[in-house]
Amino acid sequence: MSLSAPVLAFEENSGLDTAESAASCALKLVRHDALSKADLSAIEQLAHQPAARHSGNVFFAPRAVAASASLSRGSIDWLLWFQDGRLCLAAPVVISRIASFSLVRIWTHTYAPLGTPLADKRLRPDLLFEELADRGFSALACPLLETGSTLATAVALPGGRQDGRAGFWSGIAERAVLTSDWTEAAALSAQRKKKLRKMQRTLPLVHRVLRGDAARDEGFRQFCELEAMGWKGAAGSALKQSDTALAYASELVASHGAQDTLAIDSLEDPQRQGNQSVAMVISFEIAGRGVVWKIGHNTDYDAVSPGYQVILAASRRFAAENTPIWIDSLAGPEHPLVGWLWPQRLTVGTLVVPLKGSHAPARTLSGFYQAEARLRQVARALRQRLRR
Template sequence: MAQNATTTVSRTCPAGSAGLRLQPATSLPAYAAAVHDLAARALAPNPFFMPEFLGPAIEALGNGHVSLALIGSRERLSFFAPVVQRASIAPLRWASVWTHPFAPLGTPLVDREQGQAVVSDLIDGIGTAGLRSLAIPELPVAGAFADALRKATAGGNATLLGTADRMRPVLNFTAQNRQVASVALVPRKRRKKLNQQLRTLDREGTVRLTTATSVADAEEAFRIFAALEQFGWKGRNGTAMAQDPAILRFAAEVVRGGAAAGLVSLDTLWAGDRPAACLIRLETGGLAIPWKIAFDEELARFSPGKHILLKASDRWCEDASVNRVDPVCDADSRILELLWKPEASLASREHYRTLIVSPDRAAARTQWLWVSAHDTARSIAKAAVRRVRLRQSKEADLRKQNSG
């Protein structure tokens, strides 16, 4: 939801209160250790709600309007998520778990050992927290949290409504499919063509991959990423991180803090001493997110972006600590569509949607109507942007052909 149309939701509650509480975002440092502890035993992971990501995001994008929804105490939490409430409709007391273009995953952190009880407490606490309904956007429909919501509202004591689905490409690993994952994921002919491109790129300079995990290495790799992005199509469109000081500072802080916490890694594909592509990865609790990617467009004929994603995909296939990969992008993402094999047993297109829950059916219905209209408008706008980018890409390819 629009970041500039929100207002703070904050109530003062006892520190040891067991019910749902909404605290100001400034209290995040005080709860950081408890959030880390909860993340280690969460029903489902969400790296965007880790303090190392959430803190810089609130500072850069929250406009002072983000609150922290939690159940538990500073010593031990059982529920945690950032929330916002739209200022224009504040009297209606709707709230939404906070997602934004840099963090499109709304799954709250919930204690998995008490999952169903915590979700019931969440629903019961909506009213006592001063709200009438709560929306959870960008939520995997088949996920554990959505399932717990459905079970908690099955008895009719609360209303649960969902907006139209959006599809995402994801990878899910099991003990059975991991053994053949790398072979099954990328079609043989596609991998053969990519290997041929890689050998050709090697003539430009020895191809190698480096992975930055330490703070110093991650910061250096991020500078490379920012430069590649700025001199690519995002730079031409004015949307590169380096062109917005606040966004650049936010991303740099995420990389710095995330690397220190083991949350962030950066892969760089080199052709000799020339960086060809860079990938920023977020990984926690078995979930891997290829967050941002940039590549040298002068080397586009070698598909460096596909190569770095292929190498990351092969690593995830071999890494037993990763059981799910969510690229947090739409299912028609061109680079993933050209790389992953849709019919592979571990690759699928999953349903994501916004779920609205409330003890008051009328409140849930009203918020559902507003969210549905908002989502429709956003989908139309994104489709228009994709058409413009596709046209620009085709025009750029045509200019290259004519100049050659």
């Protein structure tokens, strides 16, 4: 996709006088550790509303965002946008300066690879962008934004018409996603079904689902042990091997455990002594929308593909429990487990919106994100080659 031409533009005014509309809007930038009880309540309500199916983000739990502050080089603030007294957009952001330009960037990181802001379907992005420009910001960057999210679709005009202030996409990529259309019968070929039956005869594994306190405490502890036993432990990238990563993960899991939006699918060997889990997957889900966040398995059981079996077990559970569903794998189509098991795709990319003045800073920043995305692809391919 070309970076030289804008591809998105602001939504046309809906017929309301701009001055009158702006008068009923309010923008708040609040430090992550200074959110009021009212702010926290409004964020939680926005995250759980039906529109969250189109623009939700399970990583934007305030406690988890606060825990991730040590991963940021700058201060993390919450951007809260109100229309007619209703919170219509919420996202953690990092504010920085590049030369003479001021940038607002939605906060994402390695352990939270999704930048889609929480948004209400009544969001008026044109008014939000005008207010950010009035505050002196030059551009808004939205990394890893779903192209079908409320924010992305709201700034696109029918027929591709533009009003002169456009956004730039870069780093476009696909992810495997589980939707309401998924069925095991359609996903598995006859050969895969035959192989699965053989593995289950060789070693029957018991599927257990942990939720609430059991998932937060026992389940998460066992998962961390299991992950450290696998290739991530050998590579030094397991959660247990980083105090910062473990602190963030613990807060994220605890936050979702308290909201009953955490589940850990576990496959267990009843004959095994001690920790009987041989494969586990952690997922978060709100209103039918969520992510498969982490997976770990015991490599001693590779002969029966425990990773594949636990993802399949989780897929069955999602399909049985939720209608409609939208579960992001956070993995690309080339992923050896979910790439073929979940044939549906979603598209993410980085959207940079110039807020005032020249488009040059936004275009340059978009080019930087594009180069960064290419480097990540090269690094991912190299890791996969080394693991073979």
